[in-house]
Amino acid sequence: MEFLCHKISGGSASAPALASREAISFLGTVDPETGEVVDPGHQLFGKAIGGKVLIFPGGKGSTVGSYVIYQLKKRGVAPAAMINLRSEPIVAVGAIISGIPLVDGLPADILRLEEGTLVTVDADRGRVIVRDGL
Template sequence: MATTATRKPDLVIRGRKVVGGVVEGEALATQQTISGWGGVNPMKGEVIESRHELRGVSFAGKILVFPGAKGSSGWSAVFHTSRLAGMSPIGMLFTITTTKAALGAVVLRVPSMTDFDIDPVEHIETGDWLRIDADAGEVQVWKGGRP
């Protein structure tokens, strides 16, 4: 997949493939870990956990940038259900590898990465434009939106 970008990325982050593939899209970033069961409404792709900074926000069609998964072992099944509902993220970048996040990425079947040289949670903000090439282990970041 060729990038639609017309200028060089502001930042390139290298990391490890969790699930292969290439995707380009807008980032939805959070500093907080995400609960699946009880924390996400999979039918809307929406974070519902009280006190979460993304509460009421949908990750459908976005590249989710977050530290990692927490909570119930139902994490993968809830994200899997969001795929059935057509409300899943199109890519995931997470910094803490857990069985929940890894299995969730596998069944979401979206390009996903972890183990980065530069922390994406620190450097990527909601609205930034991203291109993930998980097979090449590379994330390109354009600050402030589609270049």
């Protein structure tokens, strides 16, 4: 299945999906050392986001979240790509300074994608390809 999308941060990546119906505040929700979701109240608690296509509605919280995304990248535990329903400046800046492909403008059904489904994000061509799982 292929979706058209809007490029926020360029590049492309293919990786297993990790989707959440909840917004993510990278400051306090994700451990910048390990890439694990450490907020026990979050849907993805205990999951590692590194090397995944991280799918979530959008970001929330502190502007420091952009730097947390950058720290994740520097430590090799960042998502391979990110998909938002509607990206906002904190996540956008974090993706751009970290060189992580980020797109938005997809239908909300993408948030129900099964964990581990192979997803290709081609931000430069404005498309996302899902290999089953929706």
